[in-house]
């Protein structure tokens with residue numbers, strides 16, 4: 090039995106005590122065990138020097154363009170004296186830093202009203218954020234998930250957070266779902282076992298997103314994931330929001346595409362040193378494990394909890410509507426340092442690459458609030474969202 094990895098040893102001990110643990114529990118332990126879980130290790134890094142890049146870590150243009158949206162939200166709410174921007178899962182804190190800097194320089198009235206809050210589950214990343222963002226003083230504060238929060242007027246924002254929630258993994262077998270559990274083989278290594286599905290919340294989930302698994306024609310061995318953790322998360326966000334918006338950006342699919350019979354391996358992906366694969370049982374605690382987000386679940390559960398779906402679109406179109414095209418043009422006409430100009434040009438293109446970050450979904454929900462965005466490109470008929478997709 091390997092002994093070099095304390096997290097693996099801890100997981101093996103848990104499994105020995107229980108016989109087997111659900112994949113969801115395994116993923117939660119691999120990502121969030123204090124000190125050793127992937128996101129809670131002191132050495133966690135997001136961006137070029139870590140295992141994966143996010144839009145926030147790629148270029149400041151992302152946060153600057155999103156600031157344009159936050160300013161529009163502030164106007165849509167009739168310029169309240171305090172506009173709270175609560176960022177969930179702020180990673181290295183770059184996004185917050187750019188939003189505060191750019192607002193201060195470009196929109197002083199908005200900046201005067203802006204109160205930035207961060208909710209971050211990882212103590213290591215919270216510490217990193219404190220170092221970067223300390224100079225902002227009382228402009229910014231951290232909230233715990235259990236802190237009773239004052240009702241928010243403003244926006245609750247997240248980028249690539251929901252895909253990091255632990256998911257249940259299911260396998261279709263003999264006309265029914267089985268749940269994937271993790272146990273130990275005779276040599277003590279992690280192995281998957283199937284157990285009958287006992288969690289009624291999963292049946293309710295499929296009913297909510299409009300999928301009847303019995304009519305999907307799944308073959309034996311078909312695998313997929315269900316993110317039940319997004320349900321209490323959305324409920325909590327909605328309860329905290331008095332008036333304003335929830336803006337969620339992540340990779341995913343509408344339910345019809347997510348649970349399409351052809352997507353027979355599911356969407357689980359692991360990231361290790363800028364390479365990705367689908368084996369969650371290696372590099373335990375040293376690699377990120379993610380699953381795509383079911384965009385229909387975000388909107389349907391949001392509606393259940395009082396969040397109106399305002400827009401569902403792709404990041405490329407959203408950022409173009411916020412002025413990314415103008416930035417590209419200005420950048421091409423500029424005469425700055427050649428290498429910097431090339432890098433920025435490449436980053437701007439990465440933000441809108443339809444096969445990469447540009448294909449991410451942007452979900453905007455509102456509570457007693459609505460927002461007129463500049464017209465998005467023709468063909469972006471996900472607005473208003475129907476929840477129907479074409480193919481995987």
Ligand SMILES: C[S@@+](CC[C@H](N)C(=O)[O-])C[C@H]1O[C@@H](n2cnc3c(N)ncnc32)[C@H](O)[C@@H]1O
Nearest residue numbers: 128143145178179180208209210211248249250
């Ligand atoms: C993939 S990283 C994205 C970081 C950042 N948003 C970015 O775009 O670079 C996921 C972040 O979400 C945080 N996170 C995961 N689950 C969370 C939760 N339930 N509440 C708050 N933060 C969470 C992680 O610790 C990490 O900071």
